[in-house]
Amino acid sequence: MSSSVCMETPHTHGHAHSYTPTTGRDFSLQMDSCMNPVLDYSAQMERYRSFANFYKNGAAPFPQAAKIARLATPIFPSPMTPWSCDNGMLWGRKPPAVNVNVNVNVNGAHAHAHAHRTAMPRAEPLNVHMPSKMSADNFLSPLSQVGGAECMNRLKVPPQSSGSGGGGGAGEAERGGATFGGFALPPGVIVMTTLHSGAGSSVATMTDSAFQIAADCQHSNSASCSGSNASTNATVSANSSCSGGAAKRKRKRCGVCAPCRRLINCGVCSSCRNRKTGHQICKFRKCEELKKKPGSTVEVNTHIYTNSHIHMNNISSRVPFWSFHTK
DNA sequence: TCTTACGTAAGA
């Protein structure tokens, strides 16, 4: 640090200044002291104070100001903030350090989206700590701040109680949350709140739609995000249920129900804990259709698909692509 | 009825 300070003396910028050297310590002397780092502490402090006062009084722009401004320039070409219509931001996450960044941006006055963007890493696998309320309320991560017993109590959502009612299931039970509760967010995803009042579109819609895309993309895998999966799956389901002998083929997840849209295992349900021997998918990711006996669920799937397609159309123009990780 | 565990299909 000392070296950089030395190089950034007011003199190097060639402007006049009202800097008044302390008696017995003119500026050249201070330059010398810069070269010789083992000077007494008070002299150094005095020198730094004089620099600070110089820039503080507005005698000259801070030498690094231009550089800082350049570094802080948004990387997005659009003049509007990337999520200007929404209160939430969805991101994959990487290191815990990002959480610090998130909290700062959420709580602080500085809520510009570009600041998030530049610091945003890619996603990280399962079971990362979620410090926000979302973690405790919407997703039952084993590392959340909810205690183990309470966590298990929350997990005791009987699939039958809400499952056959309309594609809700455990995921549907979580939709009641008013914060980000429009959709149950897996722990691999960060929702960044910008605190400005949204211009109409609800967070719930945004997150739901975003996950719709993610789920569709993930489910289709190599088939691109054409969104034809649900109908395809419906066909598969219908075929498998109607074709008799071929019904032995494994059914596939519908990809559009709430559990299917959940991307990350909870890590605490019996299926997750029993993964080695149970060979079962997380209970909160178990497809609503697969929970049912093989039967005709074609129109249900088609209906869901239609709605999801509408969501995708609504947001496709303003939701950038991001990276989702499934464990 | 629910849970657990195993066989194995399917995809990466």
Add this chain to the structure above:
DNA sequence: TCTTACGTAAGA
């Protein structure tokens, strides 16, 4: 070859 997870049988 490895991983994921569906189907199903057995046990609680």
